[in-house]
Amino acid sequence: MRTSPCHARYLLILAILLAPLTSTAQSDYPSKPINLIVPYGAGGNADSRSRQIAQKMSQTLTQVIIVDNKPGAGGNIGTEFIARAAPDGYTIGMGNFAPMAVNKTLFGNLRYTPETDLSPIVLVEKGPLVLVVNPSSPYKTIQDIVSAAKAKPGVLTFSSGGIGGSHQLSGELFQQAAGIQMIHVPYKSGSAALTDLMGGNVDMMFDQMYSAVPSIKAGKLRPIAITSKKRSPLLPLVPSFSEAGYPKVEVLNWQGLIAPKGTPKPIIDKLNAAANEALRDPQLRDLMLSQGNEIGGGTPAEFGALIKSESIKWSAVVKAANIKPE
Numbered sequence: 001m002r003t004s005p006c007h008a009r010y011l012l013i014l015a016i017l018l019a020p021l022t023s024t025a026q027s028d029y030p031s032k033p034i035n036l037i038v039p040y041g042a043g044g045n046a047d048s049r050s051r052q053i054a055q056k057m058s059q060t061l062t063q064v065i066i067v068d069n070k071p072g073a074g075g076n077i078g079t080e081f082i083a084r085a086a087p088d089g090y091t092i093g094m095g096n097f098a099p100m101a102v103n104k105t106l107f108g109n110l111r112y113t114p115e116t117d118l119s120p121i122v123l124v125e126k127g128p129l130v131l132v133v134n135p136s137s138p139y140k141t142i143q144d145i146v147s148a149a150k151a152k153p154g155v156l157t158f159s160s161g162g163i164g165g166s167h168q169l170s171g172e173l174f175q176q177a178a179g180i181q182m183i184h185v186p187y188k189s190g191s192a193a194l195t196d197l198m199g200g201n202v203d204m205m206f207d208q209m210y211s212a213v214p215s216i217k218a219g220k221l222r223p224i225a226i227t228s229k230k231r232s233p234l235l236p237l238v239p240s241f242s243e244a245g246y247p248k249v250e251v252l253n254w255q256g257l258i259a260p261k262g263t264p265k266p267i268i269d270k271l272n273a274a275a276n277e278a279l280r281d282p283q284l285r286d287l288m289l290s291q292g293n294e295i296g297g298g299t300p301a302e303f304g305a306l307i308k309s310e311s312i313k314w315s316a317v318v319k320a321a322n323i324k325p326e
Contacts, residue, residue: 029089029267030063036257037085037093039078041071045210046255050094052287053124053257056278061270074164074325075099076110083117087262092121092271095258097166101310105318106164107325114311120303121257121268122275123296125288128228129170129206129251130213130235132221134197137204142225142244145204149180156182159202161190163326166253169314170206170227172321174241177248186326197221208253209234209292227251234292254310256296256303272300 036054040046047069054065070078079099085091098106100114112118131142139145149156160167163186175182185202187193190211197205198220206227213234215221223238229250231240241249257275259268278284279297288295296303 027266029270030061032090033064033066034061034089035091036065036067037078037082037091038067038069039071039075039082039093039096039099040069042069045208046094046096049124049255049288052284053275053278056281056284057271057274060274060277074103074107074162076103076107076112079114079118080110080112082258083112083260085260087260087264089259089263089267089271092257092259094124094255095120095307096255097253097310098164100258100307102164102169102314102318104311105315106323114307117261119259119261119263119268120300120307121259122272122279122300123254123256123298123303123306124275124279125256125293125296126252126254127209127291127293128226128232129166129208129253130216130226130232130238131170131174131204131206131224132197132212132216133204133224134200135219135222136200137222139204139224140222142239142241142246145224146178146180149178149182153181154183156180156204157185157202158182159185159187159193159197159205161193162186162188164318164323165190166208166251167193167206168323169317170249170251172323173251173317174206174246174249176317176320177241177246194221206251213292228294232292233289252294254296254306268300 036050038047038050051067054067058065070081075096075098082093104110133139158171167190168184171184193205194207196202212221216223223235225241225244226232226235226238227250228240229242231238276297279295285295
């Protein structure tokens with residue numbers, strides 16, 4: 001249907017009249033509490049980090065940030081809620097590795113598209129995983145595992161906290177890089193998977209640093225290699241996969257703040273500045289570093305580039321491994 005000249009003039013006049021109101025609303029932002037949606041349950045790393053950064057950002061923005069957990073479907077429910085929210089800066093969220101870069105390939109029928117329905121604000125952190133075995137395991141190096149897996153294809157097992165998470169994807173990437181075949185054993189949670197590993201029921205697991213390091217230091221797990229390019233200060237004697245000859249096995253489980261697509265740039269920029277200020281806080285930095293994580297920060301564009309590159313990488317891994325959701 002064609003727009004009449006009179007109608008076009010009316011729309012132009014309306015836009016001119018509303019422009020000052022929009023500008024004022026953005027300059028006064030935030031004038032009420034902000035909701036920060038976490039697509040996972042209370043008590044986990046995404047939840048605790050969201051609460052920590054929300055508290056710091058609230059001080060800068062002089063406005064309350066309310067953390068609201070909306071777990072389910074591997075992070076998809078909460079992430080879709082963020083995507084469908086009004087793009088006014090009063091609903092933002094924590095965008096995580098799986099729902100932002102993995103699940104669109106894994107599930108295939110998401111009701112949101114990360115690239116077109118969500119806007120990056122800032123990367124909060126990246127954290128490597130560490131391959132661990134039971135202390136009584138005969139495997140002490142990556143080469144020990146590769147040699148054993150090649151000698152007996154499809155016999156060695158690795159556990160995970162569920163289908164399509166970073167635990168499993170790390171194992172799948174390792175298999176593809178090393179040309180080996182192992183059996184994936186998924187559990188209901190990462191803690192359950194780790195418990196069975198310590199009980200000697202599976203051969204190995206790729207675990208988050210914050211989860212694995214205490215057990216490593218207590219002698220309940222033996223670390224084999226870490227999935228970052230360089231060694232971690234928390235485990236200086238543990239080599240990286242790159243050092244062991246498998247540079248493609250680089251996995252960093254990341255998360256960062258996101259907003260609904262269409263959120264005005266001045267609001268995104270204000271949130272980005274507040275988040276970067278929070279990430280410079282010594283107390284928060286010490287906490288993140290003590291858990292083996294790399295501190296984020298930077299621009300929305302830099303976070304967007306990370307999301308794009310990770311989506312390409314993990315789409316290929318999921319397809320090659322033919323991973324299907326539970």
